[in-house]
Amino acid sequence: MVVVDSETATVLRVKGLLEFRCQLDSTDEQLVRNVISRTFETLRSQVKSESCVLAVSDSPVIIWPNKDAYATPEEITPSTLCEDMHQWIQADEQESSGKKSSKKKSKKSSVASVINLRLMTEVTKPGPLSAPILTKTVLKSHFVSVTLPLDCVVCTGRSDTIKDACEQLIEALTHQLCEMEKVTLQNMKGMTLLVPEPVHFLLPEPKGLVTVVYPVGVPDSQLVAQRKELHQQFELPDDRPYFRRANAYHFPNEPYKDGYLRNPHLALTHPTLDNGKVYLVQGIYSYHHYMQDRVDDNGWGCAYRSLQTICSWFQQQGYVELPVPTHKEIQQALVDVGDKQASFVGSRQWIGSIEVQAVLSHLLGLTSKILFVSQGAELASKGRELANHFLTEGTPVMIGGGVLAHTILGVAWSETTGQIRYLILDPHYTGAEDLQVITDKGWCGWKGPDFWDQTAYYNLCLPQRPKVI
Amino acid sequence: MGRGYIVQDDVEGYLSKLCEQKADPVTGLLIGQSSTQRDFVVMAIRTPQKEESAAAARNSVDKEWVTEHARQVSRMLPGGLSVVGVFIITDADAKDALTTLRQLLYAVENLISSEHLWDPADDDVTDCVTLHINPKTRKTVCRTFDIKDPKSVAKPADWKYQSGLCSSWATVSCSLNVDMLLPLPNNRTSTGNMEECLKEGLKAWAHQIESGLCLIDGKRLPEDSELTVGQRRNVRQTYTAQLLITTENKRLTDVIEQCGGSVSVTGVIHSRAYLHSNKPKARLAEKLLKRDVVSTVATRVQMMLEELLASDQESKGSCRDKQQKELFCLPHRIFCPLKVSGPLCVCDYQFSDEGLSEVTERLKEMLDIDAAEEDLDTRQEMTFEITGCDITPEPTQEKVEAPEHKKNYIGVAMATVVALLATAASMLYLNDI
Numbered sequence: 001m002v003v004v005d006s007e008t009a010t011v012l013r014v015k016g017l018l019e020f021r022c023q024l025d026s027t028d029e030q031l032v033r034n035v036i037s038r039t040f041e042t043l044r045s046q047v048k049s050e051s052c053v054l055a056v057s058d059s060p061v062i063i064w065p066n067k068d069a070y071a072t073p074e075e076i077t078p079s080t081l082c083e084d085m086h087q088w089i090q091a092d093e094q095e096s097s098g099k100k101s102s103k104k105k106s107k108k109s110s111v112a113s114v115i116n117l118r119l120m121t122e123v124t125k126p127g128p129l130s131a132p133i134l135t136k137t138v139l140k141s142h143f144v145s146v147t148l149p150l151d152c153v154v155c156t157g158r159s160d161t162i163k164d165a166c167e168q169l170i171e172a173l174t175h176q177l178c179e180m181e182k183v184t185l186q187n188m189k190g191m192t193l194l195v196p197e198p199v200h201f202l203l204p205e206p207k208g209l210v211t212v213v214y215p216v217g218v219p220d221s222q223l224v225a226q227r228k229e230l231h232q233q234f235e236l237p238d239d240r241p242y243f244r245r246a247n248a249y250h251f252p253n254e255p256y257k258d259g260y261l262r263n264p265h266l267a268l269t270h271p272t273l274d275n276g277k278v279y280l281v282q283g284i285y286s287y288h289h290y291m292q293d294r295v296d297d298n299g300w301g302c303a304y305r306s307l308q309t310i311c312s313w314f315q316q317q318g319y320v321e322l323p324v325p326t327h328k329e330i331q332q333a334l335v336d337v338g339d340k341q342a343s344f345v346g347s348r349q350w351i352g353s354i355e356v357q358a359v360l361s362h363l364l365g366l367t368s369k370i371l372f373v374s375q376g377a378e379l380a381s382k383g384r385e386l387a388n389h390f391l392t393e394g395t396p397v398m399i400g401g402g403v404l405a406h407t408i409l410g411v412a413w414s415e416t417t418g419q420i421r422y423l424i425l426d427p428h429y430t431g432a433e434d435l436q437v438i439t440d441k442g443w444c445g446w447k448g449p450d451f452w453d454q455t456a457y458y459n460l461c462l463p464q465r466p467k468v469i
Numbered sequence: 470m471g472r473g474y475i476v477q478d479d480v481e482g483y484l485s486k487l488c489e490q491k492a493d494p495v496t497g498l499l500i501g502q503s504s505t506q507r508d509f510v511v512m513a514i515r516t517p518q519k520e521e522s523a524a525a526a527r528n529s530v531d532k533e534w535v536t537e538h539a540r541q542v543s544r545m546l547p548g549g550l551s552v553v554g555v556f557i558i559t560d561a562d563a564k565d566a567l568t569t570l571r572q573l574l575y576a577v578e579n580l581i582s583s584e585h586l587w588d589p590a591d592d593d594v595t596d597c598v599t600l601h602i603n604p605k606t607r608k609t610v611c612r613t614f615d616i617k618d619p620k621s622v623a624k625p626a627d628w629k630y631q632s633g634l635c636s637s638w639a640t641v642s643c644s645l646n647v648d649m650l651l652p653l654p655n656n657r658t659s660t661g662n663m664e665e666c667l668k669e670g671l672k673a674w675a676h677q678i679e680s681g682l683c684l685i686d687g688k689r690l691p692e693d694s695e696l697t698v699g700q701r702r703n704v705r706q707t708y709t710a711q712l713l714i715t716t717e718n719k720r721l722t723d724v725i726e727q728c729g730g731s732v733s734v735t736g737v738i739h740s741r742a743y744l745h746s747n748k749p750k751a752r753l754a755e756k757l758l759k760r761d762v763v764s765t766v767a768t769r770v771q772m773m774l775e776e777l778l779a780s781d782q783e784s785k786g787s788c789r790d791k792q793q794k795e796l797f798c799l800p801h802r803i804f805c806p807l808k809v810s811g812p813l814c815v816c817d818y819q820f821s822d823e824g825l826s827e828v829t830e831r832l833k834e835m836l837d838i839d840a841a842e843e844d845l846d847t848r849q850e851m852t853f854e855i856t857g858c859d860i861t862p863e864p865t866q867e868k869v870e871a872p873e874h875k876k877n878y879i880g881v882a883m884a885t886v887v888a889l890l891a892t893a894a895s896m897l898y899l900n901d902i
């Protein structure tokens with residue numbers, strides 16, 4: 001769950017496909033643009049008409065936003081609060097025909113939850129009857145047929161009603177159609193047209209969720225100018241990406257297709273130290289550990305898994321497009337840079353922080369800092385450095401020493417007392433992607449300084465963010 | 470355990486009168502609604518006489534003629550009513566009669582279902598009925614066959630007459646807006662090509678309708694809930710339906726293509742379906758109404774295409790370079806109540822250049838119904854007033870077409886059908902068992 005901003009109680013997300021069809025009589029650029037604009041205008045009037053319908057997913061609720069928020073079932077009125085809609089939304093196995101029992105389990109009431117709506121069209125509407133006719137036009141021309149993927153998000157407060165939400169949703173939809181028109185016309189070259197596609201980004205408070213329309217098929221590398229403009233518009237620093245496609249906001253109720261857990265540390269309660277502060281990894285990473293991907297690396301793969309977690313972070317923050325490398329690919333990279341012999345590939349040999357640094361550099365083009373402590377006991381004094389790292393870089397840290405490798409996701413550190421705790425993600429876990437087990441048993445958890453082998457030496461690899469947007 | 474057919478008692482009188490005619494054999498269709506528990510027959514319709522047939526030919530059954538009649542009749546039935554079987558009145562041997570009936574039944578049902586734009590549903594009843602009546606003894610033999618199974622054996626079935634059968638049937642209806650725009654392929658814009666494009670477009674549209682959300686009287690009812698029908702006899706039970714659709718197919722690439730033009734179908738049509746009074750479920754109402762929506766639009770488009778092909782519209786000037794825009798009025802739907810008490814109506818499609826007398830003639834020829842013009846309900850749909858249409862300025866090329874009609878409706882349709890379905894038809898008959 002994500003806090004969008006402290007005022008938001010419910011996020012409403014409406015998605016739907018609208019058919020965009022028109023015939024281009026001529027190839028004259030201006031005329032073509034006129035036809036395209038006219039067709040968008042038709043779609044905008046459709047969205048503002050009485051035949052526009054919003055159906056709440058997983059529920060029997062259907063709303064006509066342009067009919068004064070008339071809704072069915074009849075218990076829902078225009079003055080029903082948006083957050084009361086949750087009572088009508090059923091979890092997976094139940095039948096969506098009536099109200100849920102009033103036993104609502106709200107774990108974190110300060111967190112916004114998402115209601116999904118589908119954009120639909122009512123084809124049966126009372127009104128003036130027009131005779132059915134068939135029109136045939138014969139003309140050598142071009143035909144445009146696209147489905148526009150509409151996807152709007154609206155944040156509503158505690159006291160907002162269905163009627164308020166409808167006004168906001170319709171406005172968001174018409175605005176998105178305008179944005180789509182702009183992007184379509186901008187990207188028209190002769191008789192080719194790129195489909196506009198909305199992407200949502202979660203910007204730091206107080207800006208919240210923002211939707212940008214990008215042309216489908218154009219890679220991030222060709223959209224630098226657009227991103228620069230957006231950074232300026234939203235007053236964002238120009239040394240880290242916020243608007244790459246990989247930065248797209250992942251809605252809480254959407255499962256990840258690859259099955260890995262994301263940010264399991266968010267389920268933990270963080271320690272409170274006297275005058276202490278918590279410094280955490282920023283952004284999203286996936287939890288990689290023993291036995292995943294049908295690779296039995298139990299006993300030797302811990303550093304590889306920590307490296308995979310780090311790679312997943314850079315991929316999901318949009319810095320790299322390379323998918324998370326496999327054990328073999330990691331080993332091959334080390335052979336390629338001359339660090340290991342060819343026989344290394346396919347073996348079960350351990351790697352350490354230096355190798356992790358080398359792979360991050362060779363495969364992902366990243367630089368990393370190495371921190372060395374001669375004794376585990378010294379780690380307790382590295383609070384400031386680690387705190388700084390999480391503040392400025394915010395990347396996961398790989399630590400290797402003794403006979404083990406781990407990932408550090410954050411520190412809780414008190415400048416005055418020197419107390420320190422480490423947020424550890426343990427790659428030695430061999431079980432299933434069960435968040436409950438992982439957090440309960442401490443596979444992702446806060447550890448004290450005694451977690452480390454006090455006499456062994458440790459190397460830490462601190463990956464650095466590239467300064468790009 | 471055989472099926473049980475409950476039949477409107479008027480049918481008994483109708484069949485009796487047919488028995489008294491000199492002709493032998495007399496064939497015809499049985500119209501009604503089949504549900505999982507019970508089957509209803511509301512009407513029987515004799516096969517119309519073929520004009521040119523010689524005396525000798527009248528004594529045999531013309532399978533093609535019976536089948537074509539069935540196809541035309543099925544276009545005149547609103548949702549919920551369909552051809553559920555065939556009958557024959559003959560004093561020929563019972564076994565021969567059954568063989569003939571079987572052949573007719575399969576041919577009729579296969580032809581009708583081949584024109585459907587929807588997929589059969591799991592809960593569709595696939596049993597159809599054959600009725601053999603001996604005109605002298607009035608002995609009635611009733612058998613059913615499973616249309617899905619070409620090797621099905623005849624199963625005995627009950628045939629029981631009842632009065633006031635349809636008096637408490639329910640009607641579900643709606644007015645639906647159609648708005649389709651389809652490209653025509655480059656350099657191939659003849660009526661034949663237009664037909665191909667329309668068929669594809671209609672199939673995609675039919676799929677949208679089929680997967681749409683259906684509300685009955687403003688509510689989304691659970692599928693298995695029962696509509697409150699038949700509780701108050703002789704009181705009209707009408708429900709209004711709403712259909713909400715979405716687009717499912719994503720089209721994000723190859724979005725602009727060259728074309729030779731476009732064809733569009735727009736306007737509002739009236740659709741309705743009838744439901745039997747024996748505890749019908751919401752799911753049935755939804756299914757029957759959606760099917761009527763799809764078939765009323767498809768039927769009209771098909772009829773328009775048949776007219777265009779028959780009157781050979783394409784030979785009119787091929788000015789490929791100039792823009793040519795033609796407007797065709799699709800026939801509009803007229804309802805005619807059945808004499809039996811209750812809400813049931815049949816329907817017909819009236820082209821803009823036809824009068825109501827042509828409609829009543831067709832009702833007599835096709836459905837053997839005596840209707841007066843005053844009985845006809847013409848107000849469910851709008852007709853197109855062809856006065857100063859605002860089509861794009863190309864004065865010499867503007868045309869508003871109302872294709873010409875011939876009196877012998879079934880004859881014309883027959884000729885066109887043969888032209889269009891020559892291969893299909895011959896395959897159909899070759900596959901008879």
